[in-house]
Amino acid sequence: MKDIRIITANTAAAIAASLCRVQVIAAYPITPQTPVTEELAAMVERGELNAEYLTVESEHSAMASVVAASQMGARVFTASSANGLLYMHEMLHWAAGSRVPVVMACVNRGVGAPWTILNDQQDSISQRDTGWIQLYCRNSQEVLDTLIQAYKIAERVLIPVMVCYDGFVLSHASTPVEAPVVEDVDKFLPPCPIFTGISEGSYMNLNPLILSEPRQDAEGNLRPGYMDLRYKLQEDLISSLEIIKETDREFEAVFGRSWGGPVWSYRMEDADHALVSMGSLASECTLAADSLRQQGFRTGVVGVRAYRPFPAEALCKALQGVQTVAVFEKDVSYGYMGAVATDLKAALFERDLRPKVASFVAGLGGRDVRPEQLAETAAEAITKRSAHKWIDVRG
Amino acid sequence: MATKAAKELPKEEFILPGTRSCAACGLMLTYRHSLKALDPGKTIVAVPASCMTVLHGVYPITPVKVICVNNPFAATGAAASGIVAGLKATGKAGYTVVAFAGDGGTYDIGIQSLSGALERGTDFMYVCYDNEGYMNTGTQRSSASPAGAVTTTTPILAKLQHKKDMLRIVEAHRIPYVATASPSFPLDLYDKVRKAKEIKGSRYIEVHAPCPPGWGFPNKDLIKMGKLAADTAVHVLYEIVDGKFRLTSRSLRLAEKGGKKTVADYVKGQTRFKKITEGQIQALQEFTDRRWYEFMERHQNGRS
Known part of the structure; x- marks a missing residue:
């Protein structure tokens, strides 16, 4: 019997962390992330989850403490949103540079000022260059499944993973979600490998000062300089695309669900036009594609699941032969255009x-985006010369 | 049991030749004695960006025989909390987690994460080595710099404000152990670190660490300068165990036998006070005296 529950994405995230047997959790409250951490705190206090829960005094400290706990070999979890995620920014770089398998949930919310508590993806997009793997989810089931996959990916490549899902749209909306049984998760995800040399009598110096050029150690072996270590991170990030794909296949073998790896497609087989998007907006794009097909435009959707590393090859393959690409996104690189459009x-x-590639910015700060608007905008891009624009905005 | 003579200290050195700290570094001596009091094989040190990062050397060579986890400037209290939680969660028992941060990393940018760690009762020791300024970046003003000191960010007027009373802030967290120490009194320092090691919960030790290049005095006077700080009560040696206050070492003798020297004696040997006026010396004297009488009173009361 399948265990189907009517839950929010936040609850799904908390269940996933618990199923992964996280050992250290540190978090600071921010809307719309709070229910994730509240539910985990309750699980720990009830004794259902054997973990250390640190009620830290800031997001900077939340990330600092999970990084340090991860360096001790613990499986760790944290979550944040918007300004909280921005407050972690220094530590996000530190986590990736430390090569620790930290996994976090980013419950996407618009960034102040001015204040908004509602959804867009500016927060995680602004963390694009921190060296993290970023995965974007369409629905609560994908959130639960992706978090489980994230631990496997992170612990394999030693790069932190941020699982992003839209605030309120997913975080507070209840939908049916299948909760895997813990035995299956254990089968899929082995215990956290201890990757540091923390042992008695060790003189390990973690994250020390490093010069630019390689230097010899006490035994005369050449050790990398700063740039060499950073290059390794870049190389490993690029090759993690394959591991993201492989992990999704392994996941499917155990749980019977696949999310497409770094990129997924909808009705692209015969498509002349494509809508490209991430997260719940990409789900909505599938409705717009259906309606565009009714209007005679053979349209499909290419969803970006992994934004970093950027699946350039897979996206180009999916878009081969397409005449029009309309990118819809809930973020902007201020002074230019949408980040996904630029990268694509x-x-x-x-x-x-x-x-033809058009960049459309939509739904900032929770402004409602309707499938008709998406279809209308895409039809314009298909029939006229494409323009970059913000949808449903009053200038 | 108080250590009576330097020859009673463990012979083994945990800082090997080749540290990158300056000659006559107050922090280096502090660290040397502290590691002897700890069990470096079962100690994990958390260090923010600071003089300590420099002391620990450049990868892949370190002169220090201890596991050291570096963390960003503001994060020391949180990183130490994470280390403690990570060790517990993975069943690694018997480690002492010790944070070593400077005054900038404690009084200023690190105060939030330190306060969080203390408030949560994190089972760790925090040592603030107070060299009264941002010495690693070239002697900028910190909130621990004394009034009247010239720094590279108070170059003309010298610092106008008194040192922040960080110890009071730490004490307000009601942690089981708060102490001050000085590398000029190594036995007192050693005993305090050893005592702190055995106490559960959050423990805080603030060490006054004279800095010859930052303060402007000859290397050979390092020990003398630390002693002078105690003799003038500019730095007072004490400990507070479960709220019970007592003066220790030179400060205890000063309280019992008198003979306190003047602040003027202390400032005259340091070029950082080259611009200090008579009025500022007077103010510094009054500030120092007020604190000293408070400490003597608390010592007599035997509680905070």
């Missing part, structure tokens, strides 16, 4: 693909 154009250019 670079990827297409590198592979000599020249579809």
